[in-house]
Amino acid sequence: AQTVTQSQPEMSVQEAETVTLSCTYDTSESDYYLFWYKQPPSRQMILVIRQEAYKQQNATENRFSVNFQKAAKSFSLKISDSQLGDAAMYFCAYRSMDSNYQLIWGAGTKLIIKP
Amino acid sequence: DAGVIQSPRHEVTEMGQEVTLRCKPISGHNSLFWYRQTMMRGLELLIYFNNNVPIDDSGMPEDRFSAKMPNASFSTLKIQPSEPRDSAVYFCASSLFVGPLYNEQFFGPGTRLTVL
Numbered sequence: 311a312q313t314v315t316q317s318q319p320e321m322s323v324q325e326a327e328t329v330t331l332s333c334t335y336d337t338s339e340s341d342y343y344l345f346w347y348k349q350p351p352s353r354q355m356i357l358v359i360r361q362e363a364y365k366q367q368n369a370t371e372n373r374f375s376v377n378f379q380k381a382a383k384s385f386s387l388k389i390s391d392s393q394l395g396d397a398a399m400y401f402c403a404y405r406s407m408d409s410n411y412q413l414i415w416g417a418g419t420k421l422i423i424k425p
Numbered sequence: 426d427a428g429v430i431q432s433p434r435h436e437v438t439e440m441g442q443e444v445t446l447r448c449k450p451i452s453g454h455n456s457l458f459w460y461r462q463t464m465m466r467g468l469e470l471l472i473y474f475n476n477n478v479p480i481d482d483s484g485m486p487e488d489r490f491s492a493k494m495p496n497a498s499f500s501t502l503k504i505q506p507s508e509p510r511d512s513a514v515y516f517c518a519s520s521l522f523v524g525p526l527y528n529e530q531f532f533g534p535g536t537r538l539t540v541l
Contacts, residue, residue, distance in 0.1 A: 353514060355532035401468070410522055411456060411481075413530070415468045 312337045314404050316416035323392045324424050330377075331387045331419050333402030339363075343405040344385045345413070346376070350398040358400070361385065389421075397423045427451070429533035431517050437539045443505040446536045449498055450519030458530060459492055459502050460516040468516075474500065475522060507540045514538070 313336045323329035335344070346358040361369045361378050368376050373393075377386045389396055402416040430449040438444055450457050459471040472482045477494045485492070489508070494500040504511055514537050518530040 353535045353537075355516065355518075357529055360529075410524075410528065411458065411473050411520075411530075412470065417467055 312339075312342075312404050312406065312414045314402050314414050314416040316400075316402055316419050318419045319417070320420040320422065322422040322424055323389075325392055325394060327392055328388060328390045329392055329421065331389075331400050331402075331421065333385045333387070333416055335383050335385065335402075335404050335414075337383070337404065337406070339406055339408075341407040343407075344376075344378070345403040345405070346374070346385075346387045347401045347403060348396075348398045349401065349418070350395075355401070359387070392423050394423050394425060397421055429517055429519050429531055431515075431533035431536050433536060434534060435537050435539075437541065438507055439541050440508055441506045442540075443503065444507045444511075444538060444540075446502040446515050446517075446538070448500045448502070448517030448533060450500070450517070451531055452498070454519035454521050454531075455497070456520045456522045456528070456530075457494060457500050458516075458518040458520075459500070460518065460532075462514045462516060462535070463512075471502070471515075504538075507538075509540045512538055512540050 315334045342363045344361045348356045348358045359369050359371045359374050373390045375388045399418045401418045404414040432447045457474040462468045471484045472492045473480050474494045492502045514535045516535045517533045520528045520530045
């Protein structure tokens, strides 16, 4: 069975600085999707970025980028120029190509932005 | 465009009472998910509907939980009787399933349930 591990329960960063959130996963599959979701205090889960395992190029969405290391089964999220609005819980998630719906979730990392 | 709508946003009830949570998916979406989020267990998928039919209900904790989707624009999650351990945030999500490839799940704002 696949598992997703986020080893940092909490991270803090100074506003305008860069922070990296870690995620590792375990799978025997070669094709899959990886996601980072953001959950702000409003509770709503928002998709930040996704990565297809068959793509070697790291996904980027504005200030958010990932470092996808397939061999190491690592999928970290880098937030550049951190803003107060980035404060939230961040969840890493995995989805097998064999499933069109089942997401395997990490435990989450709480990101604190210091003004 | 309205996102996934859930009601109520907050529910406080007493043990033994019936609780009904409601969800309106995004118009045009054909897949609907109910999740439960707790500190101890994280985010858990309770049930998945596709075209109003329950496909996977293996995450439903026990017979006290039931979910229905009478039409494409409405779903309910019912807990009867409720217990304090059911206290959690319940999320509804929807997506447009067009095949085996990626289809994003859009989440509602959640219902925070407290059972006293």
